[in-house]
Amino acid sequence: MAALLLRPANSARPKPAHMASKIENLEQYLGTLDGVRAGTVQAIIDTIQADFPEATVKIAWNVPQIQIEGEYVFGLSAAKNHLTLASWNPDSLPTFADRLTDFVVNKRTFQVPADWTPDRALLRDMVLDRLQQLGLR
Numbered sequence: 001m002a003a004l005l006l007r008p009a010n011s012a013r014p015k016p017a018h019m020a021s022k023i024e025n026l027e028q029y030l031g032t033l034d035g036v037r038a039g040t041v042q043a044i045i046d047t048i049q050a051d052f053p054e055a056t057v058k059i060a061w062n063v064p065q066i067q068i069e070g071e072y073v074f075g076l077s078a079a080k081n082h083l084t085l086a087s088w089n090p091d092s093l094p095t096f097a098d099r100l101t102d103f104v105v106n107k108r109t110f111q112v113p114a115d116w117t118p119d120r121a122l123l124r125d126m127v128l129d130r131l132q133q134l135g136l137r
Helices: 026-031 035-051 120-134
Strands: 056-060 063-068 071-078 082-086 110-113
Touching: 026 035, 026 056, 026 063, 035 063, 035 071, 035 082, 035 120, 063 120, 071 120
Parallel strands: none
Antiparallel strands: 056 063, 063 071, 071 082, 082 110
């Protein structure tokens, strides 16, 4: 009979290597990624900031989040083979369903390939949708 190994109740699960410590800023986050994923994350952020120059990047939950007027409007995280994107409006994905047919769509997020070329109109419209939900536009 194999021995059952138990971890003490007060010990934390080991974190994946890229999440081993708290991420403090975007540059540090990008440094945990390979060149393709880092480039795509930066391109998504640049695309959003091109239409919303007031947007700032905040690291929350160890991943980049876009804020406008202190409110979360878009978030993203990198996985091994894709990026997960979230508009922060829990009701928005059905609104954009016809524009997300090429992606894996979950309840509140969607996944794009790691080498995705950002769709400026889609990102702009998702951020605008969130701003309207917040009453900021």
